[in-house]
Amino acid sequence: MEDQSKTTTKAICYHCGEDLPKVKYQTDDKDFCCAGCMAVFKILSENNLCNYYVYNNTPGRQLKNESHLEYLDDPKIIDQLLDYKHENSSIITFYIPAIHCSSCIWLLEHLYKINPAIFSSRIDFLKKQVTINFNHEEISLRHLVETLNQIGYEPLISLQDVVKAHSSSVDKSLVLKIAVAGFLMGNVMLFSFPEYFGLSGFEKQFQSLFGWLNLAFSIPAAFYCGRDYFTSAITSIKHKHINLDTPLALIIAVLFLRTAFEVIFATGPGFADTLTGLVFLLLMGKWLKQRTYHHISFDRDYRSYFPIAVTTIQNDKEKPVSINDIKIGDRLWIRNGELVPADAILMKGDAWVDMSFVTGESEPIHKVLGEIIYAGGRQTTEAIELEVIKPVSQSYLTGLWNNDNYKNNIEKQNFNDSVAKYFSLGVFLIAFAATAYWLFQHDSHKAWSAFTAVIIVACPCVLALSTPFTLSAILSVFDKKGFYVKNTDAVEELAKCDTVIFDKTGTLTSNENAEISFNGSLTNEEKLIVASLLRNSTHPLSRHILKALNVERFYSLKDYKELVGKGLSAKINNHVIYAGHLSMLPVTVKSVGETGVHILIDHNYKGCFDIKQQWRPGLGQLVSKLSTFKLQVLSGDTDKDHSMLQTIFPEKTTIRFYQRPHQKLEAVISLQEGGNNVLMLGDGLNDAGALKQSNFGIALTDNINNFTPGCDAILQGNSLNSLPNFIQLSKDGLKVIKISFAIAITYNCIGIYYAVQGTLYPLVAAVLMPISTVTIILFTTLATRWFARKNKLI
Amino acid sequence: MNILYFLVGCSVLMALIFLGAFFWAYKTGQNDDVHTPGIRVLFDDEVIAEKSEEDHFSS
Secondary structure: HHHHHHHHHHEOOOOOOOOOOOOEEOOOOEEOOOHHHHHHHHHHHHHHOOOOOOOOOOOOOOOOOOOOOOOOOHHHHHHHOOOOOEOOOOEEEEEEEOOOOHHHHHOOOOOOHHHOOOOEEEEEOOOEEEEEEEEOOOOHHHHHHHHHHOOOOOOEEEOOOHHHHOOOOEEEHHHHHHHHHHHHHHHOOOOHHHHHOOOHHHHHHHHHHHHHHHHHHHHHHHHHHHHHHHHHHHHHOOOOOOOOOHHHHHHHHHHHHHHHHHHHHHOOOOOOOHHHHHHHHHHHHHHHHHHOOOOOOOOOOOOHHHEEEEEEOOOOOEEEEEEOOOOOOEEEOOOOEEEOOOOEEEEEEEEEEEEEEOOOOOOOEEEOOOOOEEEOOOOOOOOOEEEEOOOHOOHHHHOOHHHOOOOOOOOOOOHHHHHHHHHHHHHHHHHHHHHHHHOOOHHHHHHHHHHHHHHHOOOOOHHHHHHHHHHHHHHHHHOOOOOOOOOHHHHHHHOOOEEEEEOOOOOOOOEEEEEEEEEEOOOOOHHHHHHHHOOOOOOOOHHHHHHHHOOOOOOOOOOEEEEEEOEEEEEEEOOOEEEEHHHOOOOOOOOOOOOEEEEEOOEEEEEEEEEOOOOOOOOHHHHHHOOOOOOOOOEOHHHHHHHHHHHHOOOOOOEEEEOOOHHHHHHHHHHOOOOOOEEEEOOOHHHHHHHHHEEEEEEEEEOOOOOOOOOOEEEEEEHHHHHHHHHHHHHHHHHHHHHHHHHHHHHHHHHHHHHHHOOOOOHHHHHHHHHHHHHHHHHHHHHHHHHHHOOOOO | OOHHHHHHHHHHHHHHHHHHHHHHHHOOOOOOOOOOOHHOOOOHHHHHHHHHHOOOOOO
């Protein structure tokens, strides 16, 4: 262990595992890639927390830029965030996206070693949450968050309180109902066994006892565990519509009534075993259906992107104010890297706003005084002063979510509900026909038993089970391939899609890998100078370029200046060097493109570093596999990549640029009005409206912990090429459901053969139901695996 | 065979106790997080003392 970690530290950073630059930071025999990683190591080793590095090699993450936490001093905001406060102890739960390994758990649960004012901390690993109990008299909330930031675990505090919205995915009462149903089923089986084997004469005295016990157990099974089926059936009948719950509720009622009659009048053992078994299995199916990824949130909206508070200027003083309390006319103070939370007019400062959240355009836009800056823009240069003209909830961006026409016009009807109607009708016909026959024969006893038996035997229980079992098996196949679908209903929607819409930036291109090229030429000496300058900046572009240059040594520099968001300048070896945006260079350079990082040494323009987003690999193949679908590309960006896209996509593909979020939304709606089922792939907030409106919205991301807009599924960037296989498997899944339905009908026919004759003995019903259930579960599981293998997904 | 009446009562009572125990465990949140405790139990307390000597940072 020890040797292994020593050999690995030679090439990579001891803390975060990044490749070491040629010039590395060293302390205590360990190498680090940057000052941030080294600082974390120092804090940990000072507090005897080096065990952090024992459980995993390189468990850390690189530190990001500093954030402003003044708002955490505001008592009103603190009250919103705290879970509990009493005397000197407070409890708070943070969502920390950086939690990823056992070392994280170990470190965050030993926070009390760093600061004794922290009593205890506890992690929920899957939810990436830490619950901290601390003494608020000795450590302020702001200090606590700063401590977490220092060791590289920055909590994400957003307006939509992620922590509280993330309660358990499965309805709690359902689990309790399953527990009760299991308890009832076990006991009823115990008391039904003697009946199955036949009772000898002297055991008959127990028959009525067992009967009454079974009846007693049937009451909670029908009216506590099965209550939801009754309420659902009643509401659907009120709407003059039959869903799958209607026949199920009828069966539960008939089973219960017949059991009660038989026990009370001592005419037979009743069907308590079938009733409790049925309820238990139905609830299990329901549970599978409700289960979803509780560690991934699919319902994020703009509130998860927005900070919880913003700095305002009141009487020339900065004051943090909760976003919800912002009024028209308030003056906002937006620093570099901060988000504009409400539509506002620029009052002071030089605004270069990155509107990629809203429009998808990658280049920052220059705004002049008096211009409106829409909510969702991110300021990239110095701090600016704004005056709010619309409250947060009515801004341009947030309006996208308050749009009323989302999905309401699409009636979602799944296979189950559409079949249930005909199924119920058929069962009733047979049941009434059998009753009529026996009444005609003047055998009212047989008429009653035939009627009830048909309804019991023709139970659509298999129908209620095959769908959740098949679809949840498909979900777990998807899950292993990095495709996280919200729930089982969504899989059915995926199978129906016939149109695919792509967003460009972040979907067809990858945000992770930027290709850096230099237009112009630099000597080795000049490269050293540029690298020495860029080394001092934490801007992501500087880091990217520095990595690409990969020089061996650095010069020291003088007069270092960083114009936030615009560029850097310094004096190195008597050379004056500038690097950054065109507008910051002291001389005007003509006939070069606006974008990129421009380099000027001693008033000689040297050229610029161009950062190009790379297309995702295998796009051509993906598109050719999707040839049966109607394809569209909607981009918010400029049309600079039009010719490139034309070579990838077939001729008839609609490719549109300069698309605003509302236009994307309208494009989806117009396709849906034309009778198409739309699959939308997007990544940013600008696609959020279209993702929500589409029949199946997929948010593409390179890091599953990044924020993604509300959607039906989250797809990892490197799995994009499997998309046609995913769609095919979902279609195969529907096929499996239909076949299992046919199998179920076969079983039902056997049962009905006995039932119409009025000779259904409870034992037959009790055996037939589990056998058909087991067959179906086995069949769906195996068939799904077979189809998954056929589609090369396992 | 009358002992059966007593035994049946006992078995139902036992089952009810277990059901009650599950209800209590579930409602007090013992099933909320079933992943982390499995990792937590593997952390070794003794490693801390041993490692802290070795890795002591001298500034």
